[in-house]
Amino acid sequence: MSETPLLVRDVPEEALLARIFPLLPGAPTTIVGPGDDCAVVAAPDGRYVVSTDVLVEDRHFRRRWSSGYDVGWRAAMQNLADVAAMGARPAALVVSLVMPGNLPVEWVTGLARGLAAACTPSGAAVVGGDLSGGDQVVVAVTVHGDLEGREPVLRSGARPGDVVALAGTLGRSAAGLALLDAGRSDDGLTATYLRPDPPIAAGPRAADGGATAMLDVSDGLLRDAGRMARASGARIDVSSAALATDRDALRDAARIVAPGGDDPQLEVRSEDEVRTLLDAWVLAGGEDHGLLATFPAGIELPRGFRTIGVVHGAGAQGDAAAAVTVDGESLRTGTGWDHFRG
Amino acid sequence: MSETPLLVRDVPEEALLARIFPLLPGAPTTIVGPGDDCAVVAAPDGRYVVSTDVLVEDRHFRRRWSSGYDVGWRAAMQNLADVAAMGARPAALVVSLVMPGNLPVEWVTGLARGLAAACTPSGAAVVGGDLSGGDQVVVAVTVHGDLEGREPVLRSGARPGDVVALAGTLGRSAAGLALLDAGRSDDGLTATYLRPDPPIAAGPRAADGGATAMLDVSDGLLRDAGRMARASGARIDVSSAALATDRDALRDAARIVAPGGDDPQLEVRSEDEVRTLLDAWVLAGGEDHGLLATFPAGIELPRGFRTIGVVHGAGAQGDAAAAVTVDGESLRTGTGWDHFRG
Numbered sequence: 080m081s082e083t084p085l086l087v088r089d090v091p092e093e094a095l096l097a098r099i100f101p102l103l104p105g106a107p108t109t110i111v112g113p114g115d116d117c118a119v120v121a122a123p124d125g126r127y128v129v130s131t132d133v134l135v136e137d138r139h140f141r142r143r144w145s146s147g148y149d150v151g152w153r154a155a156m157q158n159l160a161d162v163a164a165m166g167a168r169p170a171a172l173v174v175s176l177v178m179p180g181n182l183p184v185e186w187v188t189g190l191a192r193g194l195a196a197a198c199t200p201s202g203a204a205v206v207g208g209d210l211s212g213g214d215q216v217v218v219a220v221t222v223h224g225d226l227e228g229r230e231p232v233l234r235s236g237a238r239p240g241d242v243v244a245l246a247g248t249l250g251r252s253a254a255g256l257a258l259l260d261a262g263r264s265d266d267g268l269t270a271t272y273l274r275p276d277p278p279i280a281a282g283p284r285a286a287d288g289g290a291t292a293m294l295d296v297s298d299g300l301l302r303d304a305g306r307m308a309r310a311s312g313a314r315i316d317v318s319s320a321a322l323a324t325d326r327d328a329l330r331d332a333a334r335i336v337a338p339g340g341d342d343p344q345l346e347v348r349s350e351d352e353v354r355t356l357l358d359a360w361v362l363a364g365g366e367d368h369g370l371l372a373t374f375p376a377g378i379e380l381p382r383g384f385r386t387i388g389v390v391h392g393a394g395a396q397g398d399a400a401a402a403v404t405v406d407g408e409s410l411r412t413g414t415g416w417d418h419f420r421g
Numbered sequence: 422m423s424e425t426p427l428l429v430r431d432v433p434e435e436a437l438l439a440r441i442f443p444l445l446p447g448a449p450t451t452i453v454g455p456g457d458d459c460a461v462v463a464a465p466d467g468r469y470v471v472s473t474d475v476l477v478e479d480r481h482f483r484r485r486w487s488s489g490y491d492v493g494w495r496a497a498m499q500n501l502a503d504v505a506a507m508g509a510r511p512a513a514l515v516v517s518l519v520m521p522g523n524l525p526v527e528w529v530t531g532l533a534r535g536l537a538a539a540c541t542p543s544g545a546a547v548v549g550g551d552l553s554g555g556d557q558v559v560v561a562v563t564v565h566g567d568l569e570g571r572e573p574v575l576r577s578g579a580r581p582g583d584v585v586a587l588a589g590t591l592g593r594s595a596a597g598l599a600l601l602d603a604g605r606s607d608d609g610l611t612a613t614y615l616r617p618d619p620p621i622a623a624g625p626r627a628a629d630g631g632a633t634a635m636l637d638v639s640d641g642l643l644r645d646a647g648r649m650a651r652a653s654g655a656r657i658d659v660s661s662a663a664l665a666t667d668r669d670a671l672r673d674a675a676r677i678v679a680p681g682g683d684d685p686q687l688e689v690r691s692e693d694e695v696r697t698l699l700d701a702w703v704l705a706g707g708e709d710h711g712l713l714a715t716f717p718a719g720i721e722l723p724r725g726f727r728t729i730g731v732v733h734g735a736g737a738q739g740d741a742a743a744a745v746t747v748d749g750e751s752l753r754t755g756t757g758w759d760h761f762r763g
Contacts, residue, residue: 110468111573114652116506116636117472117566119573122464126452129548130459131563133517135555164458175475175517175561206471209561213477219517219551219561221473224459231453231461294458310456 508628
């Protein structure tokens, strides 16, 4: 006996808000919470950091794979990672939700629960929001953080000689998405795609530990390292050996997803595809939201960070293509990532 | 000779951002502007107010009526009004923009110009944002304000005996929308719908002038006054005489829009419809974003405010329907607004 779920078009907005509000996490820094024209939030540091990120149905998630809880979790986490990447502690979120009338109310309360579950470990509150109808689900989150007296860690501060370090994982979200696309599932990797778990607390630790530059890896290691390198007027060289464990953790998934995967007749061709997939996931896969940071050489890395490369001067050519190298070689289109395969 | 406009799908995201960034207004309170994981904004007061509002294509605007500039202006203004309604000064906005690939680039740069034009008089900066593809245009703005040492003015502080006052206009946006719906235009009223101009500076003035409660009228006078009355445990009585000038200013538009309007054969039926429309626009029309505030009796109202009613005790029944009265009478469905007509 299947019951028709209650849909948002069947519920007045104020009744929907009354279901959502009790699910949202509060915090002692919230002076005025949801329900007035604005929330009022304490900024004891005299500054706040702020960022906004939007998730759009069928662009960033599919409802057949992601529950409301998953989308709420992910919307919160990708924003919390931006705060962490400045060296700040997450403090307050506001959330705009656009939704079609046929969205189940349970999806929306699930979203609120996912937001809450992702925010609670950081102590961040959801202090306000807006609801609207629309053709597809859109979740726009704005996040605020407290620098607690720290200087913000910008992406532009990397200096030649600095160590390049990473907290968190690489390629797991991309591998999880590829598994879902292939109609497969894996509790670990698909969970990273559906509910990424970036090392939020490592951001303030990195700032306290002397990080000279930091950003969160949302568009892939090479692309985001390139942004850091260009903003810093430097070149970042990544060590392929340092990423071997990241690759190894994804090998089984690549064997499943690669064309010819699971078919022993195609093993040879498939193994080449496996390497290509591993390169793509580890070097270009985003949305694990790990923290990429640089530290002066010789200092002890903060807990959770591991060395993956080194910062060099930009060199005479200083063009965009050479902003990032792997084992000293640039990865121009066509030359491939062969030196990275082993 | 008509030229095909450049579309957003033809332009890489970074190139689009490069066109947008120079158009966005800055402010001295911006410590770190757009381009890093977060912006950093000064909060000299040790607190900030924050609110978010979303505009969705075909729900809140139509592209055939509203240019990108109009939508940017309106998205900013409806958010700035929320800050003003707390008694705060607008300081910083972040903007998430979802857009279909066939949106002209010029529409997006127009949106940036409209945001800038609306923000500049208040001194607010646009400090960050996010771009995404999607099926329809969605503009989600989060606004931040500085209380400059003031206590926030909540909607819950109205006390029996207080004067109810309004800064700004009533019904002009609703009348402007009705004219557009009827295929007509009027420079003044349609402009209020397309580019509302709420009295932002009147918000801090009201707080300094002793306002006990305040909100911005976004959903119509009766509905928003009802929210204030219920939050305050009070009843708000509006004087119909005080709204006569608001009605008179819309009479010509109502004559055009009313069924039978413009047709002298239908003058009698039409005049009744005119009164119904005027009631609907002035009492239930939102989105002029005027500021509704209450002040202790006997004090001089801050510049820009005029008296439109008085606060009473909630009375024994205290039910929702009696939270607002007009000339002492409740406006239950079915009883109509006849006492309001003259």
